[in-house]
Amino acid sequence: MRDFSEYRGYEVYGLSVVGFVKGFAAFRSIATTFLMRENIGTLDREGTIVIEPHGWYPLDGYLRAFNAIARETGESVVRQLGVGVMQNVHWPKEADSLEGMVRLINVGYHMHHRRDGVPLHDPVKGLTPSLIGSYEGRKVSDSVFVIECANPYPCLFDQGLVQGGLRRLGVKPGSVTVTHEASRPCRAKDGESCTLRLQLGPGAEWGIRSRVSTRPGPGIRF
Known part of the structure; x- marks a missing residue:
């Protein structure tokens, strides 16, 4: 193990x-x-x-x-x-759209990690180099984005992470599909990264704004 x-x-x-x-x-x-x-x-x-x-x-x-x-x-x-x-973490305030979520997922990731007591994201200085890897989102076409996930978390977790982001944005179920690109490496098969493909269906827009709050709901005890 x-x-x-x-x-x-x-x-x-x-x-x-x-x-x-x-x-x-x-x-x-x-x-x-x-x-x-x-x-x-x-x-x-x-x-x-x-x-x-x-x-x-x-x-x-x-x-x-x-x-x-x-x-x-x-x-x-x-x-x-x-x-x-x-659905429960802080989001960068600009991540209030599909495109914003893809573009800023790496910032959000670093906001929630630190090393030796120092956060890995600073609003002024930006990201601190570290071992935790990254999420790199990019636009492929008007209907397709990809996110390369190169970090120590499981592949299936990252798939759920993106799906949870879509839910939090209030994206209509089925209007955006999330798939793992089979032709690319996979961490579950000893690869160093996984690539997720986000495909828009009819009527969906990357830039559509959601009323999503960038602040999570309260919760301490379960």
């Missing part, structure tokens, strides 16, 4: 962990099991996990929890974790 020791000193923001737990829906006891194995969170008197949304948690342990989930549960669970995280 990979121990992700290269990420010691890195931390993930509590809101990401909140989304992780919410991604389990009615089966949050499973999330409790995986996270407590890594000493992430605390338990209250009833044995319910407590996550501090504005706290910071060790990234190596968080990634080990993902790895364990990928081994011990179904693909749909890992994908749903991505949906849960994307």
